[in-house]
Amino acid sequence: MKWLFRLGGVALLLVAVGAGAYWYYVADGAVPEATSYKTDIAEWRRLVSGDTANLPSEIRIEFVGRDTMPFVAVQAGGANVDFARARTAFQLNGPDGSVIIDSGMDQDTAGKAQRGESAKFDAAAYGRVIAAMGSATRVAVTHEHIDHIGGVLGFPVPERLAERLVLTQKQFDGLGGATGKGVPAAYATMTHLDLSTPTRIAAGVVMIPAEGHTAGSAMFYVRLNDGREALFLGDIAWAISNVRLPALRPRFVQQFYMSPPEDRGKVGAQIRALHELATVEPGMAMIPSHDDAHFAALIASGLIKEQFVIDAP
Numbered sequence: 471m472k473w474l475f476r477l478g479g480v481a482l483l484l485v486a487v488g489a490g491a492y493w494y495y496v497a498d499g500a501v502p503e504a505t506s507y508k509t510d511i512a513e514w515r516r517l518v519s520g521d522t523a524n525l526p527s528e529i530r531i532e533f534v535g536r537d538t539m540p541f542v543a544v545q546a547g548g549a550n551v552d553f554a555r556a557r558t559a560f561q562l563n564g565p566d567g568s569v570i571i572d573s574g575m576d577q578d579t580a581g582k583a584q585r586g587e588s589a590k591f592d593a594a595a596y597g598r599v600i601a602a603m604g605s606a607t608r609v610a611v612t613h614e615h616i617d618h619i620g621g622v623l624g625f626p627v628p629e630r631l632a633e634r635l636v637l638t639q640k641q642f643d644g645l646g647g648a649t650g651k652g653v654p655a656a657y658a659t660m661t662h663l664d665l666s667t668p669t670r671i672a673a674g675v676v677m678i679p680a681e682g683h684t685a686g687s688a689m690f691y692v693r694l695n696d697g698r699e700a701l702f703l704g705d706i707a708w709a710i711s712n713v714r715l716p717a718l719r720p721r722f723v724q725q726f727y728m729s730p731p732e733d734r735g736k737v738g739a740q741i742r743a744l745h746e747l748a749t750v751e752p753g754m755a756m757i758p759s760h761d762d763a764h765f766a767a768l769i770a771s772g773l774i775k776e777q778f779v780i781d782a783p
Contacts, residue, residue: 495725499546499717505742507680510668511751514678514691517670524673525695526564530775531765533558534574534596535617537589543727544708546720553709554762557584557617559599560702561778562675562692567607568781569672571690571702572759573621574599583617595777596621602778603631608672610636612704612759613687614644628654636677638665641686680706682736683728698773700755701747706740710764713756716745 518525535557541548557580562569575583580591599621603609609631611619623645625631632654639662645653663669665688668678676691683705690702707713718724718741724732748756755773758764768774 495722496542496720497547499548499715499720501716501718501738501742501745503742505739505746507736507739507743509743509747511691511747511754513668514676515693517668517676518674518691518693521673521693522695524564524566525693526562526569526674527695528563528775529692529694529700529773530561530563530778531558531769532561532574532595532599532778533592533765533776534599535580535584535589535591536762537584538586541709543720543723545712545715545717547717548711552586555708555760556762556765558759558765559621559778560757561602561606562672563779564673564695566673568602568605568779569675570599570603570606570609572611572618572704573603573609573625575617575620576624579616579620598778598780600625601780605781606634608634608636608675610671610677610688610690611641612689612702613684614641615684615705618704618759619645622657623653625654628656632656632660635660636663636671638663638677638679638686638688640665640681641688644684644686680704680740682706682733682740684730684732698755699751699753700757700773701744703744703756703758705759706737706744707758709761710756710758712741712758713744713748716741 533556537555538552539555540550541553542550544553557574559574560571574596576596577591577593603625611622637657642657642662665677665679668676671677674693678689678691680687680689687704689704692700718738724734755768769776
């Protein structure tokens, strides 16, 4: 009978180890109670305070692609249901021209990156992104992952884009490993932004360092001419619920799905700071790059319009 007790003890140990591993790698999404990351909205507002006459008047979106992933991979401890993931690019239009934030990815790249039977690529939308980049005043990206910077790498005349491209030194340094694609020579010789502090890059637009998801991750604060404000989060959060709850992505995604791995401590501090900012600034629209349901709500509210406007270069 002793062997039965021993076997039972081993079984209980295995269950305990399995439960601990599940909690650690899948279910634990806790963010720190205090944060070292500073969301200095007063400084962001100060940086654009002189832009009153030239503030952008609208935000537009292109859905270059769509696919799904398990929500449990988006938010630790979340339900095992499908999360509708949008692949997006944004256009800010105003008197000074347009600013593009993120550039999508081409069809070949999307075919490798997007997952599930519901995966779709919109070639017309991607074409509009590329066309809009050709006449934009500024083009910038939230970080150096291929679904955000693919259009920059694939732009047909990189020498022309480099004149208006805002690329930080850390974003440039991460391009080769993060994308697996060649980097046009024009992007190596252009001046790279040392984004150590929030920096105004265009009328009403402030680029904010947010290293963590990648070394070159950044957010963008935008003030519109009607007083509305938006904060583009990139991939600090994949879903708005990450900020609202708040909760991190699970460790198995951060450590094994992402290459190089995400810095959990830095992203956790950012999520906490964004959660606190949302509490004191409820009117500010926070815009993660991939939350399709959240985009539907923002479009319904009138903050975001679909489809880029293409101006002659």
